[in-house]
Amino acid sequence: MKKDIKDRKDIELLVNVFYEKAITDKQPGFVFRKIARENWSNHLPAMYDFWENIILFTGNYAGNTMNLHKYLNQITPLNKTHFDQWNILFIDTVDELFEGEKANLTKQRAINISGIIKDNILKYRSEINNIY
Numbered sequence: 040m041k042k043d044i045k046d047r048k049d050i051e052l053l054v055n056v057f058y059e060k061a062i063t064d065k066q067p068g069f070v071f072r073k074i075a076r077e078n079w080s081n082h083l084p085a086m087y088d089f090w091e092n093i094i095l096f097t098g099n100y101a102g103n104t105m106n107l108h109k110y111l112n113q114i115t116p117l118n119k120t121h122f123d124q125w126n127i128l129f130i131d132t133v134d135e136l137f138e139g140e141k142a143n144l145t146k147q148r149a150i151n152i153s154g155i156i157k158d159n160i161l162k163y164r165s166e167i168n169n170i171y
Contacts, residue, residue, distance in 0.1 A: 043139025066124035122157040
């Protein structure tokens with residue numbers, strides 16, 4: 040039996056294993072490689088804070104995930120397939136490493152957050168296209 044997510048060390052493991060998969064993936068990999076080239080040393084700690092807040096309710100994340108994704112979308116347009124593959128990789132990583140209440144919460148929140156970001160990105164792109 041696998042253990043449940045219980046602390047920041049578990050969050051760091053989850054994020055690190057996920058990014059190892061994501062950076063080599065055909066679909067979202069190019070986005071993660073772009074982040075890695077530009078700001079990897081700041082991005083990973085921010086992701087640890089983000090997921091620690093989402094899963095363990097620490098309140099220690101102060102970033103804006105929507106702005107980051109809008110920036111990425113300007114560099115390379117993101118689409119539904121990118122988000123779907125992100126979900127698959129993230130959920131598979133959680134399932135590979137953990138099980139339990141917090142693991143289930145993590146998967147549920149990941150899908151919800153991904154959906155909100157995807158909907159906003161696609162809506163934003165549609166609004167921009169309508170302007171021009």
